[in-house]
Amino acid sequence: MSWIEPEVTKKPRRPMFLCVLSNTKTAHIPKLSAAGKTAELTDYTPAGDAELMDTGNIISVPVLPMTPPYDTPTPAIMTRSALKLTDAPYNFINSGLIVTPEVPCIDLKAKPGEDIRKPVAVYDVQGVYERAKFLGKRLRNQVDHVVIGESIPGGTTTAMGVLMALGYNGNVSSSADENPLKLKKQVIEEGLKASGLTFGCLKDDPMKAIACMGDPMMPAVIGLVAGFQSTDVSIVLAGGTQMAAVYALIKHLGFNTEKLAIATTRYVVEDKSANFIELTRILGVPAVYVADPGFGKSELKGLHRYETGTIKEGAGAGGAMYLAGLYGISQDEFRSEVENVCKLLKAGH
Amino acid sequence: MSWIEPEVTKKPRRPMFLCVLSNTKTAHIPKLSAAGKTAELTDYTPAGDAELMDTGNIISVPVLPMTPPYDTPTPAIMTRSALKLTDAPYNFINSGLIVTPEVPCIDLKAKPGEDIRKPVAVYDVQGVYERAKFLGKRLRNQVDHVVIGESIPGGTTTAMGVLMALGYNGNVSSSADENPLKLKKQVIEEGLKASGLTFGCLKDDPMKAIACMGDPMMPAVIGLVAGFQSTDVSIVLAGGTQMAAVYALIKHLGFNTEKLAIATTRYVVEDKSANFIELTRILGVPAVYVADPGFGKSELKGLHRYETGTIKEGAGAGGAMYLAGLYGISQDEFRSEVENVCKLLKAGH
Numbered sequence: 001m002s003w004i005e006p007e008v009t010k011k012p013r014r015p016m017f018l019c020v021l022s023n024t025k026t027a028h029i030p031k032l033s034a035a036g037k038t039a040e041l042t043d044y045t046p047a048g049d050a051e052l053m054d055t056g057n058i059i060s061v062p063v064l065p066m067t068p069p070y071d072t073p074t075p076a077i078m079t080r081s082a083l084k085l086t087d088a089p090y091n092f093i094n095s096g097l098i099v100t101p102e103v104p105c106i107d108l109k110a111k112p113g114e115d116i117r118k119p120v121a122v123y124d125v126q127g128v129y130e131r132a133k134f135l136g137k138r139l140r141n142q143v144d145h146v147v148i149g150e151s152i153p154g155g156t157t158t159a160m161g162v163l164m165a166l167g168y169n170g171n172v173s174s175s176a177d178e179n180p181l182k183l184k185k186q187v188i189e190e191g192l193k194a195s196g197l198t199f200g201c202l203k204d205d206p207m208k209a210i211a212c213m214g215d216p217m218m219p220a221v222i223g224l225v226a227g228f229q230s231t232d233v234s235i236v237l238a239g240g241t242q243m244a245a246v247y248a249l250i251k252h253l254g255f256n257t258e259k260l261a262i263a264t265t266r267y268v269v270e271d272k273s274a275n276f277i278e279l280t281r282i283l284g285v286p287a288v289y290v291a292d293p294g295f296g297k298s299e300l301k302g303l304h305r306y307e308t309g310t311i312k313e314g315a316g317a318g319g320a321m322y323l324a325g326l327y328g329i330s331q332d333e334f335r336s337e338v339e340n341v342c343k344l345l346k347a348g349h
Numbered sequence: 350m351s352w353i354e355p356e357v358t359k360k361p362r363r364p365m366f367l368c369v370l371s372n373t374k375t376a377h378i379p380k381l382s383a384a385g386k387t388a389e390l391t392d393y394t395p396a397g398d399a400e401l402m403d404t405g406n407i408i409s410v411p412v413l414p415m416t417p418p419y420d421t422p423t424p425a426i427m428t429r430s431a432l433k434l435t436d437a438p439y440n441f442i443n444s445g446l447i448v449t450p451e452v453p454c455i456d457l458k459a460k461p462g463e464d465i466r467k468p469v470a471v472y473d474v475q476g477v478y479e480r481a482k483f484l485g486k487r488l489r490n491q492v493d494h495v496v497i498g499e500s501i502p503g504g505t506t507t508a509m510g511v512l513m514a515l516g517y518n519g520n521v522s523s524s525a526d527e528n529p530l531k532l533k534k535q536v537i538e539e540g541l542k543a544s545g546l547t548f549g550c551l552k553d554d555p556m557k558a559i560a561c562m563g564d565p566m567m568p569a570v571i572g573l574v575a576g577f578q579s580t581d582v583s584i585v586l587a588g589g590t591q592m593a594a595v596y597a598l599i600k601h602l603g604f605n606t607e608k609l610a611i612a613t614t615r616y617v618v619e620d621k622s623a624n625f626i627e628l629t630r631i632l633g634v635p636a637v638y639v640a641d642p643g644f645g646k647s648e649l650k651g652l653h654r655y656e657t658g659t660i661k662e663g664a665g666a667g668g669a670m671y672l673a674g675l676y677g678i679s680q681d682e683f684r685s686e687v688e689n690v691c692k693l694l695k696a697g698h
Binding site for chain 1: 403404436437438439440442443449451452453454455456457458479480481483484487488490491
């Protein structure tokens with residue numbers, strides 16, 4: 001649980017960072033997601049994250065993705081910093097966005113996710129999966145180490161919903177100051193009921209678990225992983241409990257998980273209301289990388305909020321930091337770049 | 350004008366093939382485009398080309414892109430062969446498709462092009478250009494040699510329209526047995542009139558030339574080139590007269606063209622009704638690569654039609670062959686793979 005400093009020799013020959021951008025209307029439930037100033041503004045968060053990661057600022061979205069009440073900046077600032085420091089190749093994937101960014105995305109033709117309290121949460125799970133698999137196959141020749149992040153407000157609730165359907169008790173992390181766990185559980189109860197599901201009843205049908213309780217980010221990531229099966233490409237799922245849920249889905253699909261790992265931030269791991277580490281142990285995740293940007297040492301107050309639990313992870317921030325580590329970038333260098341990114345953000349807005 | 354056999358040492362360290370997929374309603378004018386069985390079916394041609402290039406077959410489109418009367422297969426078979434033989438990284442770019450393929454594309458959020466006889470032929474030229482430029486900048490770290498092809502039915506007419514607006518007399522090539530040059534000229538006359546333009550009047554405003562007379566493939570390619578300006582990335586525009594028109598636009602924008610080249614097939618170069626080579630000389634294109642797959646030697650009759658002029662180029666076929674040449678692949682190896690691709694196509698359909 002410390003900042004990872006892998007040897008520079010571990011630097012991958014051909015790495016790539018991918019970020020899957022999605023929306024689910026589950027995020028419109030008041031007080032559920034804090035990844036935006038209001039429930040409706042969370043529609044813009046993945047697009048804003050992508051613009052920020054690509055250009056260092058937002059272009060088309062009305063406000064920066066900030067988490068109230070202290071306007072903590074989106075974790076995409078970390079991803080931006082890692083991409084800038086490493087010059088690693090990257091791509092964004094649109095898998096069900098309500099609002100698309102002004103920067104180019106690979107389109108999987110997915111519809112936005114519905115409120116999981118409706119009978120169908122994700123349309124055309126198989127189609128999205130197949131298109132993502134094509135993409136994974138296409139990327140086989142370009143990469144040997146892939147870090148896959150996500151940006152989807154409301155995604156921890158859908159993650160918890162899928163885990164429940166698969167038979168795991170996943171108390172999930174949150175980007176809210178006080179994790180609204182009770183509200184999330186209530187929403188998931190209603191969702192299970194609306195789909196006629198019980199705890200663990202879909203352990204043999206993970207695709208249905210996505211369709212009933214999940215979000216459109218999930219078939220995209222799983223399809224990518226499917227496209228890399230039977231190759232030497234190693235994959236790091238970059239995220240907290242959401243990527244644990246994705247890992248669970250992959251495992252229940254019967255895929256080979258030897259080349260999979262999860263990377264996240266220290267803030268997810270230390271979230272006392274969640275049980276990330278226990279969950280990864282139960283799931284048998286081969287490797288968990290925990291990245292610590294040391295924001296407590298920062299001069300910027302917005303970053304301190306990460307230490308005290310306002311937001312914890314997103315936009316593949318933990319995995320991006322892990323990637324920076326592979327390039328030999330130290331915690332101090334990384335934090336310093338995040339501070340630069342923050343200052344430029346403020347100057348622009 | 351022979352099959353290029355560059356030295357293997359010239360093999361680029363990090364090549365990439367990009368294919369811009371677009372539609373223009375100009376292709377709906379009867380008998381103008383032969384890139385599909387009927388004028389309406391040309392809507393499906395770029396999507397079918399992408400599916401074929403990525404998977405070796407069509408998935409979602411109703412019919413294979415074939416050119417009547419002899420069902421000559423789309424030049425995308427050549428591109429498919431080159432990508433398969435080389436394992437070169439590639440991506441497809443959706444810049445104004447009416448029909449999207451089932452394989453993933455990078456989306457530039459462009460609208461399909463209108464009939465050039467309307468006052469506006471391409472909407473939001475600047476926006477498409479800017480988004481493509483973001484993509485070019487993002488790819489800077491991934492590549493050092495980019496081959497950019499296109500698939501857009503009706504594209505030779507829009508190319509000719511743009512060349513006229515810029516002050517060039519571009520008799521363009523065609524995928525039809527008898528190049529309907531008279532019809533094309535008539536359409537362009539109407540188009541110039543509808544936009545209040547005269548020959549050469551937009552030589553100082555290439556973006557307006559696209560908006561009035563062009564198609565949505567053009568701002569995408571130009572934006573990509575803009576994103577690579579001031580880098581060591583060398584760019585091969587893969588196509589015939591269409592890419593000559595793109596080159597003209599780039600030149601009139603005042604970009605540095607030192608690192609640009611055009612690659613096309615022998616069939617374009619030998620088209621007596623067009624003036625490709627003369628045009629590239631007038632434009633001062635630094636290098637023109639001419640690829641010859643030697644289809645006259647093939648056992649497949651559909652391929653013979655390339656020698657006799659049915660179709661000549663498309664989906665970056667000439668540039669893809671050029672790329673295969675850089676990997677040390679011989680003409681015989683290439684033609685043999687094209688034959689394999691054709692046989693698999695027939696088996697599937």
